[in-house]
Amino acid sequence: MIDNDNPLLTGLGGDLIAQPCTIVIFGGAGDLSRRKLIPALYNLALDGVLPAQFAVVTHGRAALDDEALRDLARQGIGKYSRRPLEEEDWEPFVRRLYYQQGTFDDADSMAALKARLHGIEAEHGLSGSRLFYFAVPPDLITTCARAIAEAGLINDPALGDPWTRVVIEKPIGRDLASARAINDELQTHLAESQIYRIDHYLGKETVQNILVMRFGNAIFEPLWNGKHIDHVQITVAEAEGVGTRAGYYESAGALRDMVQNHILQLLSLVAMEPPWSMDPDVIRDARLDVLRALRPITPANMADNVVRAQYAGGFYQGNDVPGYRREDRVAADSTVETFVALRVFLDNWRWAGVPFYIRTGKAMPKRASEIAVQFKSVPHMLFNTDESHPLEPNVLALRIQPDEGLSLRIASKLPGPRVRIYPVKMDFRYGSTFGDQAPEAYERLLLDVMAGDATLFMRRDAVEASWAWIQPILDAWQGSKSRWLPEYPAGTWGPIEAERMIADHGRAWRVL
Amino acid sequence: MQIDHAETLLHLATPKRVDPAEIELELTAMWAGLDDNAGDGATVTRAVMSNLLIYAQGEAEAAKAAEHIPELVERHPARVIVLAAIDGMDGQLDAWVSAHCRRIDHQAQLCAEHIEVRFAPTGIHRAASLIRSLLIGDLPTALWWFHPAPPTFQPDLFDALGAMSQQIIYDSVGWPEPQRAITSMARWVTARKQTDDTVAFNLAWRRLKPWRRLLAQALAPCQAPGALRGLQRIDIRHGPNRLPSAWLLCAWLGSRLGWRLIDGKHQATRLSWRFQSTQGEVRVSIERIAEATSRIESIDLRWQGTDGPGHARLHHAGHLLHVDPGQSTLPAMTVPFRSQPVEVLIAAQLAHRAGDSLFKQAAGLAANMADALG
Numbered sequence: 001m002i003d004n005d006n007p008l009l010t011g012l013g014g015d016l017i018a019q020p021c022t023i024v025i026f027g028g029a030g031d032l033s034r035r036k037l038i039p040a041l042y043n044l045a046l047d048g049v050l051p052a053q054f055a056v057v058t059h060g061r062a063a064l065d066d067e068a069l070r071d072l073a074r075q076g077i078g079k080y081s082r083r084p085l086e087e088e089d090w091e092p093f094v095r096r097l098y099y100q101q102g103t104f105d106d107a108d109s110m111a112a113l114k115a116r117l118h119g120i121e122a123e124h125g126l127s128g129s130r131l132f133y134f135a136v137p138p139d140l141i142t143t144c145a146r147a148i149a150e151a152g153l154i155n156d157p158a159l160g161d162p163w164t165r166v167v168i169e170k171p172i173g174r175d176l177a178s179a180r181a182i183n184d185e186l187q188t189h190l191a192e193s194q195i196y197r198i199d200h201y202l203g204k205e206t207v208q209n210i211l212v213m214r215f216g217n218a219i220f221e222p223l224w225n226g227k228h229i230d231h232v233q234i235t236v237a238e239a240e241g242v243g244t245r246a247g248y249y250e251s252a253g254a255l256r257d258m259v260q261n262h263i264l265q266l267l268s269l270v271a272m273e274p275p276w277s278m279d280p281d282v283i284r285d286a287r288l289d290v291l292r293a294l295r296p297i298t299p300a301n302m303a304d305n306v307v308r309a310q311y312a313g314g315f316y317q318g319n320d321v322p323g324y325r326r327e328d329r330v331a332a333d334s335t336v337e338t339f340v341a342l343r344v345f346l347d348n349w350r351w352a353g354v355p356f357y358i359r360t361g362k363a364m365p366k367r368a369s370e371i372a373v374q375f376k377s378v379p380h381m382l383f384n385t386d387e388s389h390p391l392e393p394n395v396l397a398l399r400i401q402p403d404e405g406l407s408l409r410i411a412s413k414l415p416g417p418r419v420r421i422y423p424v425k426m427d428f429r430y431g432s433t434f435g436d437q438a439p440e441a442y443e444r445l446l447l448d449v450m451a452g453d454a455t456l457f458m459r460r461d462a463v464e465a466s467w468a469w470i471q472p473i474l475d476a477w478q479g480s481k482s483r484w485l486p487e488y489p490a491g492t493w494g495p496i497e498a499e500r501m502i503a504d505h506g507r508a509w510r511v512l
Numbered sequence: 513m514q515i516d517h518a519e520t521l522l523h524l525a526t527p528k529r530v531d532p533a534e535i536e537l538e539l540t541a542m543w544a545g546l547d548d549n550a551g552d553g554a555t556v557t558r559a560v561m562s563n564l565l566i567y568a569q570g571e572a573e574a575a576k577a578a579e580h581i582p583e584l585v586e587r588h589p590a591r592v593i594v595l596a597a598i599d600g601m602d603g604q605l606d607a608w609v610s611a612h613c614r615r616i617d618h619q620a621q622l623c624a625e626h627i628e629v630r631f632a633p634t635g636i637h638r639a640a641s642l643i644r645s646l647l648i649g650d651l652p653t654a655l656w657w658f659h660p661a662p663p664t665f666q667p668d669l670f671d672a673l674g675a676m677s678q679q680i681i682y683d684s685v686g687w688p689e690p691q692r693a694i695t696s697m698a699r700w701v702t703a704r705k706q707t708d709d710t711v712a713f714n715l716a717w718r719r720l721k722p723w724r725r726l727l728a729q730a731l732a733p734c735q736a737p738g739a740l741r742g743l744q745r746i747d748i749r750h751g752p753n754r755l756p757s758a759w760l761l762c763a764w765l766g767s768r769l770g771w772r773l774i775d776g777k778h779q780a781t782r783l784s785w786r787f788q789s790t791q792g793e794v795r796v797s798i799e800r801i802a803e804a805t806s807r808i809e810s811i812d813l814r815w816q817g818t819d820g821p822g823h824a825r826l827h828h829a830g831h832l833l834h835v836d837p838g839q840s841t842l843p844a845m846t847v848p849f850r851s852q853p854v855e856v857l858i859a860a861q862l863a864h865r866a867g868d869s870l871f872k873q874a875a876g877l878a879a880n881m882a883d884a885l886g
Contacts, residue, residue: 006740007768008728011870012721020729045848048722052729052835052845088831092846125843127734161734433559433589 018044018450019163020053022117022126026104026144027135028058029069032169034076036200037133038097040442042077042085045093047439049447055120057098059113069099082440096124104144110151117153128155128162131449138171142185149189157191165449167196170261172458174251175474176467183460196449197458201262203441203448205430206404208456210269210371211283213398213406220396221274223375226354230393233357233372233510234266236400237364241311241321241490242338246329253336255308255470258360264291264466265458266400267356270371271346280455284462291465295345297472304504305344306473307486307497308337311363314490321363321490335485337477338362341498343505357502359509363490368512369400383411383421392423397510404438405429527608527628532642538609539625546623558623559589562862563653565643565673566594567663574628577658580855582612585624587859591648594628595639597669601632605639633669640672647676654679654862660686662697674710681861683715683854684756685806691778691882694756698879701872711867715857716757717874722833722849723761723808726826730835731813735842738818740769743789745814746796751804758798758808759783763878764870766796773877776884785881791816807851 009017023041025033038058044050058069073094077085100116102109121128130153134144145166148154155164168186173179186195201207214220223229236258242249249257268287275286297305312323324330324338339361346356375394383391395409407427414420430438448456488495493509502509530538543558564584568574574596581592606629613623627646631639647653655677657663663670663682674680687693701712731739746765750758762785766773771787771794784797801809810827822840826833828849835845852860 005733006728006731007770008724008731008740008765010768011868012725012728046850048725048848048850050847052726052847053843089848089850092832092848125735125845429557433561 018049018051018054018447019129019452020051020126021129021131021163021450022121022124023054023056023131023133023446023450024113024117025056025058025133025135027060028099029060029062029064029072030135032135033058034072035080036440036442037135037446038073039077039081040440040446042073042081042089042093043083043439043443044447046083046089051450053124053126054450055096055098055124055126057100057113057117057120059100059102059104061101061103063101064099065101066097066099070094070097073097104140104147107150110147110153114151114153129164130155130162131165131167131446133167135169138169138173141168141172142182145186145189154189154194157194163194163452164190165194165196165452166190167198167449169198171252171256172197172463173467174256176464176471179464179467183464187460192460193454195460196454197460197463198445199261199265199456199458200441200445201400202265202456203443203445204400204404205438206398206400207266207269208444209406210266210398214270215274225350226352228375229354230374230376231355231357231507232270233359233374234263234270234370235358235372235510235512236263236266236360236369237367237493237512238360238362239316239364239367241363242324242327242330246327249338250330250334250336253308254338254340254360254362255473259340259342259358260466260470261458263358263360264469266371267344267358268462270373271351271356273350278455280453281459283455284459288459288462288465289348290346291462291469293346293348293351294469295347296469297342299472299476302473302476304501305342307339307341307495307501308477309339309361309486309488309495309497310334310336311338311361311490312487314363314488314492316363316365316491323487323490324363333483335477335480335482337485339364339488339494339498341494341501343501355505357507357509359494359498361488361494364493365491366512367402370510370512371398371400372396372510373398374507383419391421395510403429404431405433527610527626529606529608532605532607532629535607535609535627535642535646539611539627542609542611543623558625559585560591560624560648560651561588562590562651563647564588564590564592564862565653565655565677566592566658567655567669567673568594568596569659570598571596571630573659574630577656578626578628580853580858581626583853584855584859585612585626586614587856588862589624590862591646591651592624592626593643593646594626595643595673596628596630597633597636598630599633601630601635603632603635603638605635605642606630607642633666636669636672640676643673644676652679652865653677654681656858657682661688662693664696664700665693678709678711679862679865680710680712681715681858682712684760685716685719686753687756690755690759691885694759695879695882698875698882701875702879704867704872711865713861713864713868714760714871714875715854715861716760717868717871718857718861719852720757720761720764720808722847723811723826724764726833726835726845726847727765727811729847730824730826730842730845731815736815736817736822736824736840739813739815739822739840741789741791742816742818743769743794743813744792744816745812746794747812748796748798749801749804749809749811750798751801751806751809753806754808755783755798755800759878759881760874761808761811762796762798763876763881764874766794766881767873767877768870773880773884776881776886778885783885785884 100113173182268290271290272286275282310324314321341359344356373396377393398406405428407425409423409425411421412424414422486495486497566577568577608628610626611623655673748758771789774786776785781800787794813824815822823838824840825836832846833849
């Protein structure tokens with residue numbers, strides 16, 4: 001639907017006008033669906049931004065019916081929705097919620113799904129536009145795609161409406177070769193324009209605000225380069241250990257789980273060149289350029305630039321935390337990293353010589369994600385000439401979660417007759433400034449898919465570029481004979497090796 | 513010493529009468545006292561995104577406006593200045609200060625300031641001088657015209673307060689003399705140039721969004737081919753006080769679909785107009801139903817589409833807006849309809865500071881429709 005066809009649509013919903021469709025969630029009775037997707041759809045319905053015609057069909061192996069699914073959905077909304085369930089809102093929403101039992105590797109089952117979809121779409125006056133959400137384990141993505149293709153559920157994008165869009169969760173593969181294989185298989189069934197690779201980090205308000213802060217304010221961009229910036233730190237810290245995700249984590253590790261997707265996406269938003277428009281592909285091209293400019297990690301420079309580690313036993317907020325190798329479903333001799341720190345360079349004009357320090361880990365002192373841009377020191381010291389106490393440089397910190405916001409550390413004179421300098425923090429907090437609850441990342445992203453806006457989704461070339469950069473590290477680790485990784489006590493900010501990596505260059509990790 | 517937060521909240525919410533010249537001093541002292549007493553790691557944050565002036569007429573109306581402030585500043589923290597014009601007051605100004613706080617985590621509070629200034633309507637310039645000194649610099653200023661009549665009916669007051677504001681928010685629901693009021697306000701809105709600093713918003717326009725959304729979807733070419741261009745008749749029924757809303761909705765349809773106004777007629781509780789569309793004449797009527805709820809009740813649409821004639825009825829069904837397809841190929845459609853409290857609408861409007869050209873176009877046609885009634 002475009003405005004030329006329907007002038008009444010102009011001005012409704014800004015740039016995002018969700019189109020009538022059926023949302024089909026594979027893995028529909030699972031955790032992601034219950035905790036995130038259905039609550040997100042419910043909140044979108046409350047906001048009145050869903051189209052008048054939509055239906056949600058969840059598909060899964062569990063022996064449920066519509067009513068049982070609706071009960072599960074109700075519980076999920078009650079527990080995880082940012083807004084409470086209200087009966088008068090729930091009633092019209094739940095009437096559009098269906099469950100279809102089946103497996104997607106069975107043709108009869110898929111035929112039954114197809115027939116059910118036709119019935120539901122006829123009931124709701126839907127044209128057959130469908131959003132398939134693959135909320136399934138990563139190894140089933142291609143099976144799902146093949147199943148919907150073989151069932152004749154994918155419409156040719158060249159024909160326009162009704163459309164088919166497919167949302168895929170990360171990780172896309174576990175290395176470059178498997179990512180390519182998955183993308184190849186997906187593209188035998190779907191056009192790239194039909195594939196929405198989701199990274200929920202990109203749906204967070206604070207992540208979207210990076211672009212606004214950089215390109216909506218005149219004061220930052222002139223300083224946003226190697227002439228003025230000393231280094232950038234990106235931290236994604238998780239307080240929990242692997243817990244119930246041990247099975248998955250044993251085959252992934254911190255590098256695959258966090259760096260390859262979330263952190264490299266954050267890095268590309270921080271480091272990208274100004275896009276010339278907000279067109280999805282213009283933005284995605286600019287992000288891709290950053291990934292392509294990453295200086296390769298080689299066996300020769302790996303020791304200086306990469307640290308991996310595992311958490312040992314320790315404490316979190318006064319409670320015992322077992323070491324990683326003692327967690328359930330973790331091999332006693334596992335060499336999977338639960339922490340990784342990297343020193344990264346971008347080989348382009350803007351960032352020449354500026355290190356980006358990245359760290360992410362589990363069992364750290366707190367859950368905190370932050371991008372900190374540390375500016376260079378003043379060129380000539382007029383105050384605090386005591387070299388043992390230099391002036392603290394300016395730091396612009398973008399807090400992604402929790403306590404979303406940004407702060408700027410500046411030097412200020414302490415009141416009194418003498419010139420004494422003290423660093424003060426100018427702080428902006430989303431919660432205290434804007435008050436109202438921000439939408440969840442999945443709300444924004446689902447709306448984007450329904451509106452056909454792929455800006456916040458990863459394109460194939462970006463996924464593969466990030467794997468290509470990661471691959472030498474994975475290869476080196478794979479070839480390593482080491483049976484032990486450096487350790488850090490649970491509840492601390494990482495191993496001493498990571499401290500040394502940054503300290504060798506006269507810098508220090510931020511304490512969050 | 514740690515303070516009792518509940519007591520503090522209560523204390524701050526109770527207005528304190530102050531000398532108008534010492535409002536800032538009093539607020540500063542209030543914050544300092546709260547900071548000193550917070551203790552134990554607690555913080556008190558003064559949050560402010562804008563200056564919000566609220567104009568009310570009389571003490572009762574000012575008190576009614578003040579009831580909305582706690583919820584409003586929770587969504588849009590602001591320095592709120594309620595301006596109460598009190599008939600019979602002498603030339604002096606009276607002032608009260610208070611604050612509205614809430615917990616945003618275990619300890620921190622978020623507080624917004626609330627100042628009330630009472631003045632004689634004839635003393636607006638004296639009041640305006642005080643307000644100018646109270647506006648926080650570098651922040652947008654909005655004027656919420658709480659009094660239920662068009663601001664343009666009180667030109668001196670409106671000019672003085674509007675001159676300080678980048679955003680004027682009013683509500684046409686319940687306006688007396690709707691025809692004169694719509695004309696008066698629409699003329700003011702349409703006279704704003706694109707480059708003017710001040711933009712105006714009608715809350716009625718925001719309330720119409722679910723209707724606009726549903727009309728856009730019901731008449732979408734993929735649902736009802738040819739219906740948009742082939743509309744022939746629209747009958748809107750509304751409850752008490754909603755004539756201006758229904759009027760604005762018609763004007764929006766007409767302006768979006770490029771209709772040319774032919775004439776209009778006023779008969780008892782029914783207004784009607786004839787328009788010329790690219791495919792013929794469109795007859796529009798608005799009728800008041802005395803016994804109904806104060807809202808737009810239903811919209812009946814008739815058109816000549818590419819598949820033949822069509823008819824659909826859009827109406828309330830509990831908390832929903834529903835499309836009854838009637839004699840058309842439309843599917844039954846439903847969208848949620850939540851009647852939003854006014855403070856939620858105001859907070860949402862404050863976040864949209866750019867002018868709305870669609871509203872302006874609709875207001876322009878609404879004024880012409882008023883003229884056509886004679």
